[in-house]
Amino acid sequence: MNKNETYWKTNLKYLVILLTIWFTVSYGFGILLVDTLNQFTLGGFKLGFWFAQQGSIYVFVLLIFVYIYLMNRLDEKFKSKN
């Protein structure tokens, strides 16, 4: 496998992992499982409601910054191989 292919495969692996989390916190916790999670509370918040109106957004921000970090590291690694 050549250098570019490895780079692309690693990128795709990151995408799958991060988008799975993206889907889970919003569509999963905030929508599909909202009633189940609402049985638990976080301070004054029902947990499902909190994910829908707060938690998912925090995770979204975090996901992008994690991706920035991972890709910068990957870019560096492949630059030094040149």
Add this chain to the structure above:
Amino acid sequence: MELQYWIWIAVGISFTLYIAIAIITRASSTGEFYVAGKGVHPIANGMATAADWMSAASFISMAGIISFNGYDGSVYLMGWTGGYVLLALLLAPYLRKFGKFTVPDFIGDRYYSNIARGVAVFCALIISFTYIAGQMRGVGVVFSRYLEVDITTGVLIGMLIVLFYAVLGGMKGITYTQVAQYCVLIFAFMLPAIFISLMVTGNVIPQIGFGSTGSDGVYLLDKLDGLHRELGFHEYTSGKKTTLDVFFITAALMVGTAGLPHVIVRFFTVKKVSDARKSAGWALLFIAILYTTAPAVAVFSRTNLIETVSNKAYHALPDWFEKWEATGLISFDDKNQDGLIQYVADPEVNELKVDADIMVLANPEIANLPNWVIAIMAAGALAAALSTAAGLLLVISSSVSHDLIKKMIKPDVSEKGELIAARLSAVGAVMLAAYFGINPPGFVAATVALAFGLAAASFFPAIVLGIFSKRMNKEGAIAGMVVGILLMLFYMTKFKFGWFGGGTEKDWWFGISPEGFGSFAMMVNFAVSIIISKFTPAPDREIQELIEKIRNPNDE
């Protein structure tokens, strides 16, 4: 000092600032006009994207809509933020690497076809016009409310300002005015929110405040759920919409966000690929500040409203009630003549009508904040409306001057000629938008939300497949875009304007509302593209190499 003076001062200072920035940063080449010379710092671009993105609707209406819909309002919160994850991970870096000026540029080159380019221009224009007509209207409403002029004058003032800095400054001017506008609007939104949170819960941070207890020791959300049950409203923390519809609406808003040309083009303005990722991160962070505060404001003002008015004597209400009654945003009709306000879910008994917008607009007065805070709110609302209008205008003008004139009609046009065409089309677009702002077709408000569906149904699949599939060819992409956007147009005109026989909620396909249908049309677009591409020839070697190049950020 009088409120009106404060407002003129705040608006005057902020406008002078925007115009000064536009003069300093005016564009002198097509590269600067379309993509700010590709030299914008990622944090500045993040702020500009946030301002571009958050319109008068985000600033004024969203908290109010959540306030009245409770959990169902989550579709906007998740939908309008989650799209940035898709942008950062699936689109922005690759489009920046591609390195041209517009979305139709990418579609046209990647699918080696001027038909594809033409379809993309058509989609970009439809999406941007439905969006901008609503914005100009918003500009007019905000001007008329705060500066006490009529809506037409308001639209005209707004039009002149936008025209001045969009035409003169192009993308470069717009970018730096948007940075200033972001600062104004976020300050204006947060200040009253923090004060109210402090007042209601004793917590400075609204995001935590709305999950805490009020002065009576009861959790605010539990209290609100209780009030809602008592008055016959739907419980605040659970929804009324079906799970499937919530799912589809959220998806349509997310994917639509990632497919909106005026958002995508902002990522063409940074220096390198890694900066495109970074600015998507900063943009979402800046947006999240407002978007996580809005649900808190919604809860505070909802509780406040119910406690202030429910079963209270009309003559004993605080001053702000009377003041906003004069604007028509809140109205009281004493049906049973008992002098008390019955605010309940049952329309037969209910005596109070409240417009969603009042939840944010009246906040400073409900919290007894000084007049200068209200003036800053006015400047913030105007900043939100103007920045979005300017960003959309630029997409429209570059679609015409670059994609249509330069790439399709007259390829030998000189750079100077193209720049003149870009400015002229900006002027034309402003006038058309202003016309719709003054004479809004009845469907404007309804279609703004649908612009997302249109973007989801047309651009998103074509761009994603263009990057992630080497096999996708022009036949597949064109067929997908055409079927996607037509299907969405059909569904929205059928159920929103009653064309093609119309229909009611019962006739919705699979129970999906027109707002959520964009997700369905997007899936159809993907399916059509993939199936058609299987039966038609693969793209040439050259295109495969282009894709390789887009995927590799190091190979400059």
